[in-house]
Amino acid sequence: MATPLAQRKRQLVQDELTRAALGLLAGKGFEAVTVDEIVTAAGVSRRTFFRYFASKEDVVVQFLGDMGTGMCAELAIRPAHEPPSVALRHAVSVSIDACAGHDDRSLRVVRLILGTPALLARFLERRAHWRDELAAALAHRLRLDPVTDPYPHLAAGVALAAFDTVLHQWSGSNGTADPAALTDRAFTVVAPALDAVGQPCGPLSAGSVP
Amino acid sequence: MATPLAQRKRQLVQDELTRAALGLLAGKGFEAVTVDEIVTAAGVSRRTFFRYFASKEDVVVQFLGDMGTGMCAELAIRPAHEPPSVALRHAVSVSIDACAGHDDRSLRVVRLILGTPALLARFLERRAHWRDELAAALAHRLRLDPVTDPYPHLAAGVALAAFDTVLHQWSGSNGTADPAALTDRAFTVVAPALDAVGQPCGPLSAGSVP
DNA sequence: GCCATATTGACACTCAGTGCCATCTCCGGC
DNA sequence: GCCGGAGATGGCACTGAGTGTCAATATGGC
Incomplete structure (x- = not known):
């Protein structure tokens, strides 16, 4: 070393x-x-x-680690033939496990973040970066243009909406709920949206965007 | 008076x-x-x-107004027979129009928020409150239990993910794109998820939640 | 004109965050 | 073994956000 x-x-x-x-x-x-x-x-x-x-908030938020990087890494190693909903579910599961996996401290930290406006704000800003990274990785995976095609950005946002709901439910259950089951359930709902790439609207269904 | x-x-x-x-x-x-x-x-x-x-950030964020209240109000007056995807699309459109409607200042404010970490954090915190209010209104509309059923929270998050993407695209196009067309396009993708309430998983599809 | 109330301005204060510099420690070269 | 550079630390002073308090002023009803 x-x-x-x-x-x-x-x-x-x-x-x-x-x-x-x-x-x-x-x-x-x-x-x-x-x-x-x-x-x-x-x-x-x-x-x-x-x-x-960098700030007092960072002590708490940084405790959760670089979950964004973990999600993108998992998304990158998922098989190419997997539909987006399955690959994204596995990617989000990495962060969910990172949140729920540790010890009792994780639950207290999550509850502290969700219950403190200043901490929630910082956390959500970090989460926005995860979405952008996920969108970029997804665009690369599906060979879409990340600037003209709204799908990667939207799909990453939907996947993180599922992440939010799982975290909310897990925190509300005092850590008694099974994170994997909650994740599966949430992705069962959003999967039709995540796998609806390119079917109904090719370039544009209706509108006046040049 | x-x-x-x-x-x-x-x-x-x-x-x-x-x-x-x-x-x-x-x-x-x-x-x-x-x-x-x-x-x-x-x-x-x-x-x-x-x-x-309340803070320096509030001058900017408060400029966008109470869009959360507007969305919930629109959701409340939508016909009961409308599927969630249509009702939520109209609700989100209210906020999109509020953002894009004003004058040139709106675009500059949105770009300022999206480009300033501190402002983005505060904006996202406010957005999280919109999601919770939307989820409550949606639970009331569909007569679901907002604490046991994850669907309202998830659907509100998905609808706001579409909102995020529309705002991101509109801001990126320097305001030249048509907000209504962008919104329609985004909701075409997420509609299958929003209308998938109660079909595949009744109480729980699989898992170990007590 | 008079009193209750609300708004403002001024001052002092706490606390987050930063720049600067002196000090100390570790580590490799001689 | 000695020395010099690089990095980590502590102390200090400073800016700026946000708050509590109080006196002065303006408003509105009697």
Whole structure:
């Protein structure tokens, strides 16, 4: 390994910061905890915190990891003959498992995000990036032009709408519901839309777009 | 009228604040403009600004108005025999028209929101509230239980995914595309999902949810 | 004219986030 | 073993968003 020691020290600081932050935030709520309290609990300086996280929201949102990258990676390795609904269901399942898989902390983090407007806003912004990445991967997979054809953007949005509903249901059930079953059920509903590429409207069904 | 004069003075201040803010923000970008610059241009005090808007983001996002309320109102007055896809398409069209209808300012505001992470985050948070309101209205319309049945939440999310794609295309075309045609085209794709309520999965198709 | 109410402006304050610089530690070259 | 560069850290000062408080002013009804 090139620089294993410095790299691991960095990871150690980040983990401790995340641990201290999640503990405080889950107990007192997001806006009731200041960055000073977090860094005091973690034993580092205030300035160091902002070298690891761009904002106070990032400590929570970054905990969920790079789910967007995971979804695109899964979509890329799905067999080419799979219909979009199946490939997208597997891609979304990767993120769902990442959310629900960890330990009890995952549920608390998800509930914290869904219940805090500032955190929800940041999360949704990140989710919008996932949609764009998914749309690009889908356009590549189906050999569609991502700028002229609205289907990839729309299909990615529909798949993430299913993701939203699954996360909402799982959070509402206090983690007792089976994420895989919820995902299957949601995709059963949206599958007809995801597989409806190119059938009813070729270039344009009706309208005045030049 | 009860208090027409004071009410109209209040509206006057708010309009002037919005006008000054949009002018500055469109010209210099969101984070390059401080609240002090806005209030100086509008001729009021800094404290007054935060009595009209909860945050700097709110000046921009509130400009789009209460589109969520408009969508739900339209959904409520659609004939009961209309399939969900048609009723939701008309509901979404109300917001699309509200976005694209005004003057040139609408396009600049939309492009500003879609291009500024902080504004996009706030907009998406507001959009999440629209989805919840739409889901409640849809559950009432179809006489479904909004807590046990995932369909209303999912259908509202799918309809707003279509909304996102239409807004994205319209913004990308510099306002030259016809919003109604884009909306029709998007809903042609998602309609099979919106009208698939209760057919394939009654209580649950497969899984282990208690 | 007088009082209740609402709006505003001014000031002080907390807190998020950033730039800058001094310090320390690690690591490779000599 | 010593030295010099690179990266990580801490401290400090600063800008800017957002809030609480209070006094001054304007409105509207009596």
